[in-house]
Amino acid sequence: MKRVVVGLSGGVDSSVTAHLLKEQGYEVIGLFMKNWHDDSVTISNECPWLEDSNDAMIVAERLGIPFQVVDLSEQYKERIVDYMFAEYEKGRTPNPDVLCNREIKFDVFMDIALKLGADFVATGHYCRKDEELIDGKSIYKLLAGKDNNKDQSYFLCQLSQQQLAKALFPIGELTKPEVREIAKEADLITAEKKDSQGLCFIGKVRLPEFLQQKLQPKKGDIVTIPADFSEYVKEQPQFKTKEEELNHLSTKFVYHKTDGKIVGSHQGAHYFTKGQRKGLNVGGTKEALYVIETDVIDNLIYTGEGKQHQGLYRNVLFVANDEIHLVREDLRLKSGETMKVDARIRYRQALEKATLHKVDTGLYVEFKNKQSAIQEGQFVAWYKNEELLGSGVIS
Numbered sequence: 001m002k003r004v005v006v007g008l009s010g011g012v013d014s015s016v017t018a019h020l021l022k023e024q025g026y027e028v029i030g031l032f033m034k035n036w037h038d039d040s041v042t043i044s045n046e047c048p049w050l051e052d053s054n055d056a057m058i059v060a061e062r063l064g065i066p067f068q069v070v071d072l073s074e075q076y077k078e079r080i081v082d083y084m085f086a087e088y089e090k091g092r093t094p095n096p097d098v099l100c101n102r103e104i105k106f107d108v109f110m111d112i113a114l115k116l117g118a119d120f121v122a123t124g125h126y127c128r129k130d131e132e133l134i135d136g137k138s139i140y141k142l143l144a145g146k147d148n149n150k151d152q153s154y155f156l157c158q159l160s161q162q163q164l165a166k167a168l169f170p171i172g173e174l175t176k177p178e179v180r181e182i183a184k185e186a187d188l189i190t191a192e193k194k195d196s197q198g199l200c201f202i203g204k205v206r207l208p209e210f211l212q213q214k215l216q217p218k219k220g221d222i223v224t225i226p227a228d229f230s231e232y233v234k235e236q237p238q239f240k241t242k243e244e245e246l247n248h249l250s251t252k253f254v255y256h257k258t259d260g261k262i263v264g265s266h267q268g269a270h271y272f273t274k275g276q277r278k279g280l281n282v283g284g285t286k287e288a289l290y291v292i293e294t295d296v297i298d299n300l301i302y303t304g305e306g307k308q309h310q311g312l313y314r315n316v317l318f319v320a321n322d323e324i325h326l327v328r329e330d331l332r333l334k335s336g337e338t339m340k341v342d343a344r345i346r347y348r349q350a351l352e353k354a355t356l357h358k359v360d361t362g363l364y365v366e367f368k369n370k371q372s373a374i375q376e377g378q379f380v381a382w383y384k385n386e387e388l389l390g391s392g393v394i395s
Contacts, residue, residue, distance in 0.1 A: 004025045004120045004168060005113035007105055008059060008067065011054030013171055014122030014192040015059040016179045019186050020170040021122055022063055030115060031058040031066040033109055035100075052196075058189045061120075069142060072108055075079045075201060079103040080112040085214045091296035092377030093273040098391075102158035110166060117313055120168045126150040128172035129164060130387075140164035143325050144386045147175040154347045154367035157381040157391035158325050215270050220299035222264040222282060225311055231261075231311045245366040246357055249316035255293055255302045266301050275312060290373075313370040316378060317345070319392030320362040326390040341382040341389070343367065345374060347384060355370025363392060 006018040008030040022028045027225050032053045053069055060067030080096050082102065105123060113121045123349040126145030142160055145151040155386040159167070181190035188347055231253050233362040234257060240247040264282040266272065272279070276291040285305050292311030293302040304311040326332055337358050342351035343365055365380055374394060 001025065001027045001247060002119040003029065003117055005029045005116060005122075006119040006122045007109060008032050008302060009196075010055035010193075011124065011196060012180060012183050012188070013126070014056075015124075015188045015190040016174075016186075017124040017170045017181050018059065018063055018120050019182065019188065020064060023170070024067065024170075026120075027207055028063070028065045029111070029118070030056060030063075030065050031109070031111075032056045032067070032069045033104065034069050034071045035073055035080075036105065036222055037343065048262055051220075055190055055193065062188060070109070072104060072111055074102075075108045076104055076360040085211065087377050088270045089215055089296065090377075091270060091294050093375040095347075095379050097155050098143055098158055101156050106156075106159055106163040106167065109162050109252050110163065113135070114166070118166075120166055120382075122168040122170060124171055125152045125156060126172055126174075126176075127153040127169050129167060138165075139328070139330060141171070142388045144388070145169075145172045150176050152347075152381075153383075153388045154344060154381050156262055157327070157379055157388055159327060160325075161327070161329065164344070181350050192225060195247075197200045203358075211271055215268060217267040218269075218299055220266055220269055220301065221257065222266055222280060222289075222301045223260045223264045224263045224282075224303045224305065225254070225255055225260040225292060225309075226284075227305070227309060229253075229311070242357065243359050243364075246316050246359075247318075249314065249366075250318045250364060251291075252293065252314075253311060255295075255300075255311075257300060260302070263289075263303070266347050268301045268361065269296045269301050273373075274375045307372075312372050314374050315367045315370040317365050317371075317374050318362055318395045319365065319380065320395045323343055323393040323395065324363055324390065324393060330387045330389075332361070335360050339384075341384055343380055343382040345378055345380050345394070354382065356382060362395070 002019050003259050004026045006028055018028050018030055035051055048323045052178050073327055080099055081117040084094050084096055110121050126147050128143040130143055142153055142156060181189055272291050272294050274291055277288050280289050282289055287306035289303040290312060291301055292304045335358050339356045341354055341356055343354040344351055355366045357364040376394050378394050379391050380394055382389055
């Protein structure tokens, strides 16, 4: 009998994952990951870990499977929290959920599971796995979940072949309503439980307060850039090569305080991210202001009026070589090669047509349509049909 360790989070998805595996005849062990101790930065009635671990334990009892809590808070702090602080300090926007899967669930947690003699690790992600023999070698594929509203393949965009080989995603073929129905029929306490919205396994975090633990408040100016800013209306130069053009199009606009007018103040540029609308507290404009750029060195926030402001949009981004990650190593592009794909730069975004251009220094992703708020530090993930092929951190 194959042994599977399930990451029981105290939510309905992982509960049903454990239930389905038990039905399929696996020997199932439930482990709850305790990743965070500091309740002062979570909204405690939203998603405290104590309540979640208790729900996970009740589900394990109901299913008749062994259960224990593993404390991974030290590794979580080192690999996720410290990284987040460092990234925000640089004016970048990290995605802790993608990192949590790569560094915690499918690394530290997976190691613990394998030491317990597990053949597989299972999670309640809405995605699917497939296997194909290519040139005599087993190649694992990461596929989108069947439920379009819940597809979570993006969060797993940094997994490797080794990690996928040991992973199971039992609810990937189901929709969320079907999962809740199964939980009800199995009489699981989590059947009606609301989805948690917070950081991976921390709960709902007040991000500014969270960041303020390390990044001190620092008063600075909010500058608004007009729609007819000179750089927006400048004629495009003539390009000798495609790479020259891509390099030009992926380069951010550079703003100076004198390019616009000061409309307010903020408590620290490192608390803000491109595309953000909330928290600016500036009135008196016709349309809402959006953050179009942050400058953490001079502590300035540049904003533009309205969702269509040109400063928000670009159609090319760049990923440096050391930030490219391929789920499908066998589909690696050589310098000068291109590939037509569908891509997204954030979890909830619909897939967009794009072309990958491999160059000596990295990879350009050229979108057919301009994308709003491309932000350094975020992950871009690319797909062919329903399969996630690779990803990278936006430079």
